[in-house]
Amino acid sequence: MNEPAALAKMLSPGMRRPYATRGGIIQIHVTRACDKACFGCTQGSNLGGKPVMITVEEFEEAVLSLKDYFGVVGVFGGNPCMHPKFPELCAILRKHIPKKRCGLWSNKLLGKGEHARKTFNPHASNFNVHLDQEAVDEFSRDWPEAYRVVKGHDTDSRHSPPFVAMLDVLPDEEIRWKLIANCDVNQEWSAMICSVPGKGLRAFFCEIAGAQAMLHADNPDWPDTGLKVEPGWWRRPMQDFAEQVRFHCHRCGVPLRRFGQFAVNGEFEEVSQTHAGIYKTKDKKRRIELVTMASAQAQTLQHMTAYIENSSATSKKAGTMGALWNSVARRALPAGVNDWLWNRRQSWSRHLHFLWGLRPVSRVQGIFGRLFKFVTKRRRR
Numbered sequence: 001m002n003e004p005a006a007l008a009k010m011l012s013p014g015m016r017r018p019y020a021t022r023g024g025i026i027q028i029h030v031t032r033a034c035d036k037a038c039f040g041c042t043q044g045s046n047l048g049g050k051p052v053m054i055t056v057e058e059f060e061e062a063v064l065s066l067k068d069y070f071g072v073v074g075v076f077g078g079n080p081c082m083h084p085k086f087p088e089l090c091a092i093l094r095k096h097i098p099k100k101r102c103g104l105w106s107n108k109l110l111g112k113g114e115h116a117r118k119t120f121n122p123h124a125s126n127f128n129v130h131l132d133q134e135a136v137d138e139f140s141r142d143w144p145e146a147y148r149v150v151k152g153h154d155t156d157s158r159h160s161p162p163f164v165a166m167l168d169v170l171p172d173e174e175i176r177w178k179l180i181a182n183c184d185v186n187q188e189w190s191a192m193i194c195s196v197p198g199k200g201l202r203a204f205f206c207e208i209a210g211a212q213a214m215l216h217a218d219n220p221d222w223p224d225t226g227l228k229v230e231p232g233w234w235r236r237p238m239q240d241f242a243e244q245v246r247f248h249c250h251r252c253g254v255p256l257r258r259f260g261q262f263a264v265n266g267e268f269e270e271v272s273q274t275h276a277g278i279y280k281t282k283d284k285k286r287r288i289e290l291v292t293m294a295s296a297q298a299q300t301l302q303h304m305t306a307y308i309e310n311s312s313a314t315s316k317k318a319g320t321m322g323a324l325w326n327s328v329a330r331r332a333l334p335a336g337v338n339d340w341l342w343n344r345r346q347s348w349s350r351h352l353h354f355l356w357g358l359r360p361v362s363r364v365q366g367i368f369g370r371l372f373k374f375v376t377k378r379r380r381r
Helices: 003-009 056-065 086-096 113-119 133-142 173-181 184-188 207-215 238-251 273-278 321-332 335-355 367-376
Strands: 025-029 072-076 102-104 191-196 200-204 269-271 288-290
Touching: 003 173, 003 238, 025 056, 025 207, 056 086, 056 191, 056 200, 072 086, 086 113, 102 113, 113 133, 173 238, 191 207, 200 207, 200 238, 207 238, 207 273
Parallel strands: 025 072, 025 191, 072 102, 269 288
Antiparallel strands: 191 200
C-alpha cells in the first residue's frame, strides 16, 4: 500500500465514526499533568518535565472552533482536573456547547466534582480510575451519575506502547502504510486540539500526533505540522492532513498493536530511538527498554484501543476473543444500544460487587454472570 491508498481509507476529523459516542469525538487537550504515571500513556503523562497548560483564551478559541461539530467535545489530558483553571474551563464549555455533547476524560475528580457534574455528560465521557479506590469513592460521593460508568476499579488496563516508532522497527514502507490505514486510533478514537509550546494552538487529525508535537516542541528538527484552529477546521478532508500523516504516523507505535504493559502494574517502559530523547519518566527508578528492529516482538493485540479487555491477554491469541466480539458487536448494533448495554453492565456489576462483600465480581461470577459480561462488554476509551 502507498500514501494515497492509505489516506483514502483513513477517517478525517469530520467523518462519522459509527462506534464512537454521538458519532465522533474531538478532544481539547488542556494539560498532560496527571496524578498517575501509567506505563505507556499516549499523552506522555508518565514523563517528567513541565507539562503544557492551555490558557483560558486558547481553550475558548478551541471550543468556538467546534461549536457546530456534531459529536462529543472532550476535555482531555493528563487529568484535566489538575488544570488550575478547571472551573473557568468548565464555564466556557457550558456557555458554548450543550451538555449532552460535553465529555470529560479523567481518572480522578480531585475535588472538582461539582464543576464536572454541572458541565459534562457522563455517558459521553471516559472515567478509568486505574485501580484507585479513592477515585471510585469520590465519583460515588460527588458525581453519582458518573459513578455508574466508572471503569478500571478492579481491572488494570493494558497499554500498547505509542512511542515505539514504526520507522525504527519496521523497514518496509508498504507494510507501514497498510498498518496506518487500519490504525485503531484513527478509526475509533479522536482528533485533537492542543497548545504546542512555542507555536500556539494547533489542530491535529489524531491525538497521538498532537502528543508527539507537544513532547518534541523543543526539537528544532521537529516540523510544525499542526493546522490553524479556526471554525470548521474539522470539516477539512483527509488530504489536508496528509503532512501530519506522512510525518507522525510513521513515528507512532499504535498501528503495531504491540502487546505492551499493564498501566499500573507494568514492568518496564518501551520506546524506540526516535523518541528516546524525550522519554525521561517521572519515576526515576522505572526501567526503560529501547526497542530496536532486532528486539521488536511479534506478539500483538487484536485492538490496542480495547485496553480493559486486553488486560486478560497472555499471548497473541489469548485475550483477543473479547476484543473480536466487541469489534463484531459494535458493527452490528447502533451506538445508542451499545452505550445502553455498557452502562447497564457497569451499574449491575457495581451492585453485585457491593452485595458480594466488595470482592471483585469477575472472581465469583457464575456461568450466567460471565456470559452476560461477555455479551455486553463494550470496548470504550
